[in-house]
Amino acid sequence: MEDQITRLTSRLVVPFIQVYGIYIILHGHLSPGGGFSGGAIFGASLVLMALAFNLSAGVKQISHQSASLMESGGALGYALVGLIALLWGGNYLANRAASFPLGRAGELFSGGAIPVITVFVGMKVASTMVTLFYNLIEGEAKVGDPEKPGA
Amino acid sequence: MTLQHHFPALIIVIFLICAFIMPLLFRWRSTLCAPALLLVHLLALAMAVALLVRLYAGGPFYYHLGNWAPPWGIELKIDFLRVYMVLILVGLGLWIFVYALKDLAHELKREVTGWYYALYALLIGSMSGMALTNDMFNLFVFMEICGIASCAIISIKESRECLEASFKYLILSAMGTGCYLMAIAMIYMVTGQLNFQLIREALPAAAGLYPNNLLVATALIIVAFGTKAALFPLHVWLPDAHASAPSPSSAVLSGLVIKIYAFSLFNILFFVFPASFRQAVPINEIVLWLATLGILFGSIFAMVQEDLKKMLAYSSIAQIGYVFMGIGLNQPTALLGGFYHILNHALMKGMLFMVAGVIIQATGRRRVKDLNGIGHVLPLVMIAFTVGGFSMIGIPGTGGLISKWYLAEGALLANRLFFVIVIVLSSLLNAVYYLPIIINAFLNPYEGREPVKPVSRLMVGAITAGMIAVIFFGVYPKPVIVFLKAALAAVIGM
Numbered sequence A: 001m002e003d004q005i006t007r008l009t010s011r012l013v014v015p016f017i018q019v020y021g022i023y024i025i026l027h028g029h030l031s032p033g034g035g036f037s038g039g040a041i042f043g044a045s046l047v048l049m050a051l052a053f054n055l056s057a058g059v060k061q062i063s064h065q066s067a068s069l070m071e072s073g074g075a076l077g078y079a080l081v082g083l084i085a086l087l088w089g090g091n092y093l094a095n096r097a098a099s100f101p102l103g104r105a106g107e108l109f110s111g112g113a114i115p116v117i118t119v120f121v122g123m124k125v126a127s128t129m130v131t132l133f134y135n136l137i138e139g140e141a142k143v144g145d146p147e148k149p150g151a
Numbered sequence B: 001m002t003l004q005h006h007f008p009a010l011i012i013v014i015f016l017i018c019a020f021i022m023p024l025l026f027r028w029r030s031t032l033c034a035p036a037l038l039l040v041h042l043l044a045l046a047m048a049v050a051l052l053v054r055l056y057a058g059g060p061f062y063y064h065l066g067n068w069a070p071p072w073g074i075e076l077k078i079d080f081l082r083v084y085m086v087l088i089l090v091g092l093g094l095w096i097f098v099y100a101l102k103d104l105a106h107e108l109k110r111e112v113t114g115w116y117y118a119l120y121a122l123l124i125g126s127m128s129g130m131a132l133t134n135d136m137f138n139l140f141v142f143m144e145i146c147g148i149a150s151c152a153i154i155s156i157k158e159s160r161e162c163l164e165a166s167f168k169y170l171i172l173s174a175m176g177t178g179c180y181l182m183a184i185a186m187i188y189m190v191t192g193q194l195n196f197q198l199i200r201e202a203l204p205a206a207a208g209l210y211p212n213n214l215l216v217a218t219a220l221i222i223v224a225f226g227t228k229a230a231l232f233p234l235h236v237w238l239p240d241a242h243a244s245a246p247s248p249s250s251a252v253l254s255g256l257v258i259k260i261y262a263f264s265l266f267n268i269l270f271f272v273f274p275a276s277f278r279q280a281v282p283i284n285e286i287v288l289w290l291a292t293l294g295i296l297f298g299s300i301f302a303m304v305q306e307d308l309k310k311m312l313a314y315s316s317i318a319q320i321g322y323v324f325m326g327i328g329l330n331q332p333t334a335l336l337g338g339f340y341h342i343l344n345h346a347l348m349k350g351m352l353f354m355v356a357g358v359i360i361q362a363t364g365r366r367r368v369k370d371l372n373g374i375g376h377v378l379p380l381v382m383i384a385f386t387v388g389g390f391s392m393i394g395i396p397g398t399g400g401l402i403s404k405w406y407l408a409e410g411a412l413l414a415n416r417l418f419f420v421i422v423i424v425l426s427s428l429l430n431a432v433y434y435l436p437i438i439i440n441a442f443l444n445p446y447e448g449r450e451p452v453k454p455v456s457r458l459m460v461g462a463i464t465a466g467m468i469a470v471i472f473f474g475v476y477p478k479p480v481i482v483f484l485k486a487a488l489a490a491v492i493g494m
Helices: A004-026 A035-052 A055-061 A064-087 A113-143 B003-028 B030-058 B080-107 B110-132 B136-155 B160-191 B196-209 B211-229 B238-244 B247-272 B275-280 B283-303 B308-329 B332-363 B379-393 B399-413 B417-443 B457-475 B478-492
Strands: B061-064 B075-078
Touching: A004 A035, A004 A113, A035 A055, A035 A113, A055 A113, A064 A113, A064 B003, B003 B030, B003 B061, B003 B075, B003 B110, B030 B061, B030 B075, B030 B080, B030 B110, B075 B080, B075 B110, B080 B110, B080 B247, B080 B332, B080 B457, B080 B478, B110 B136, B110 B247, B136 B160, B136 B238, B136 B247, B160 B196, B160 B211, B160 B238, B196 B211, B196 B247, B196 B275, B211 B247, B211 B283, B238 B247, B238 B308, B247 B283, B247 B308, B247 B332, B283 B308, B283 B417, B308 B332, B308 B399, B308 B417, B332 B379, B332 B399, B332 B457, B332 B478, B379 B399, B379 B417, B379 B457, B399 B417, B399 B457
Parallel strands: none
Antiparallel strands: B061 B075
């Protein structure tokens, strides 16, 4: 489907969606939202690109390889933040007890490990959204109609 | 604080980290994947042993994630039974993984092997988490991880039956976790707590005010864990799922995954619900009768199966019944039998699924009828099958006898003669479908022109190790029995 209106609109809207997604991720420890919702919004913008143009245009934005890298990296980062707490003398995933700098409540740079974790969660969720979407589309292209046996 | 203090969390975390790294590692250094996962298993095993040592020195202890004490934070509890489960999970997980190293090459496409390792690590890690957690909601999270990983580890073969089976499993397992989530909500509504111990303290007061809430929650919990652990009549997903999965997946799903749900149900029944509550509502009685039905019908269904792996899967439904029977009889000796059966059944069913995998790989046969004379071409493997079958029946010298013995003794001590008869009857039923295979395999001539494909020594070695372990735990069960007796005395005495 090549629709000029859809393409132009999504081209206009996508940067705003992405900025909004990043905003939600970064303010996860201050306001409603956080890694999951922000990541989902960011991922949706990439899905929108692939929908409005085509799959190859979407893949150009974020390739399979970088998506899976971000996916593993996000989860891994979360787990490693927990391990850092352990090195700094707290229990696993400790925050204040592991002497992460807490800052002043309400400021962007506050909350110790929480914003770091939120960013990793956002990364993970955004890339997972995209990977899921790609897999759905490509699975159909690869396997063909699942109802037909032997396809 | 030393590193040793963090072992409870680290056992779970290293598996998770390993699972996250695996896809990356497979992309760039695919030869390192298997050694890395082996190393993680060994590390976790060492940590579990260290936990055991610490338990002997100082008794049960707790670990607060993020230094948040309950009711705010998640608490891990380390006691003898939980460490027993972790040791089984990690130890047998390692054993099955060694077998999987060679088997996967025949069953999976090469490019998904990295994902398989990731799922395997996720599965073992989440099960260790379920064994250690002392928090209702954390248990739910680990159940979800475990459920999704189990579905994926079945569907990874991408054949038609696998996809169908894992879809069925996905739906029913989601229903199970959904029931559990609602049960948590019901309990949280009236007690305001998620921690096992704190719920236990708050329940007596809440039970007087809101009895219906708690009744519904109890029913939901039984349905949730019954579905997950394939308690009869909620077992419908199991045969397809366990039969169509790759053989190492079948071994780990049948051997370990259904057990951990039974263990979680035990944890909730005995550590969350106060004893008075269990007397007021016949939870144990319900579990006991469902287990009895499972024991009988699982065996009867297994008899009519034509497919070897499907037969083994139905036999799992019967065998998990023994574990639930131990829980249901609510008697220390019977519980001991049930817990010993967790180890025994994990060993023998894991081994039998491995044998099935080897037979399929070597001869391409998976129908029970086609196994005539297979003992002549695969002697060692079929001897292992014989030992496993004997253990299922409960012939002396194998682990199966010991657990059935304690179960029967527990039933007698509880004055429930009927269940002794059930155990004896089910042994006969087991004999009806295991013995013909063994007899036909050794006494009939082998028919078939096609040459038997060679099987990796590592796979046969893993099977042999399993066979030795089954015999060992049947001939010398004392250390485990003494250990379990001490562990259960603390529970029942509460």
